[in-house]
Amino acid sequence: MAKKKIGVLLSGCGVFDGTEIHEAVLTLLYLDQQGAEAVCMAPDIDQAHVINHLTQAETDETRNVLVESARIARGEIRNLAEVTADQIDALILPGGFGAAKNLSEFAFKGPDGAVNNQVQQLLEAMITAGKPIGALCIAPATVGMALKEKKPLLTVGSEEGVIGAMAAIGVRHQLCTVDDIAVDETHKIVTTPAYMLGPGIKDVAAGIEKLVKKVIALA
């Protein structure tokens, strides 16, 4: 049987301005351990900004989301613009602020901000094709914004502000421990709080492994 191809949509390289690195690597680990093929992708756009991860100060640098995401993917990455839903069996979005700064404007403008066009199109195409979507940490907020018409069920951790923002656009929220997943069986959307709850890498790993297995099972 051919390996299932699971898209992994990255948003940079680093928790404060890009993809949360641990969440992305653990996603890749569990996909490989489950016999699936990861198809890494990212949009070819500038990051919203660059954060010095030592000081948390914004810098005056400009970095490209696709180029920085390639660090996590060891160079094996595709331009999101060239990926279509028929090429993959499922799509997973690791978290990190990049998922809410570069893939959408959630971190800056809340749930009424825009979703990146390419991200929006691919998420809609996956839903239309009945293919599963997984999202970790804050990434479910962007998924919720893109698919709000569907009133999806998802988890974004336990912060009242984030939960309220989802409720404001009709997204249904489910509280969930870090080692567990929320499953919207109707829309095949699987989410886990990851570092929205933490606290440590072994804790988020448990939920991510469960998410990867469920996404593959639904694919």
Place this chain on the structure above:
Amino acid sequence: MAKKKIGVLLSGCGVFDGTEIHEAVLTLLYLDQQGAEAVCMAPDIDQAHVINHLTQAETDETRNVLVESARIARGEIRNLAEVTADQIDALILPGGFGAAKNLSEFAFKGPDGAVNNQVQQLLEAMITAGKPIGALCIAPATVGMALKEKKPLLTVGSEEGVIGAMAAIGVRHQLCTVDDIAVDETHKIVTTPAYMLGPGIKDVAAGIEKLVKKVIALA
């Protein structure tokens, strides 16, 4: 019992000019799963260069090893200059070209190149204190250079050029599969080939988990 504190010496963030991200994250995962505390550290120096990981071309950017390493450590990282051997129970060096470009000059000048002074001092202090050292992928080359007087036993994968370079400075080499470790019991040095062999993340994960367990057992 207090958690064992295991130093994790990073060298940037990305396989071609810094730390190999998967190897670092898997090291952090297995340390946490084994109940050890990771103490991430990196030198506060400029990277030897910056590589665009999408094109593999060198760029004209300047990036700092400590600042970029902080991306992997989610900001929880110490300046190597301020870390002493009495503060940690063992030290692990993930691989990636950064370990042979930023921690030493191995990638540019071979085994006669210099080792970063702070790296040299900490490695010597660990050996003197009888505390274990773990090294992944190409990082054992830098460990071998720093400790060549000891004629350590280690693995650097299967590339003849790298093995020959180690032999030239008196380092003893042991071939080792990616899911296994080479152990120098005398000096408490544990090494695994990781992405020197690969091919995939689940393969390197097996060797890294074994390395982490052995390093903790020796600490």
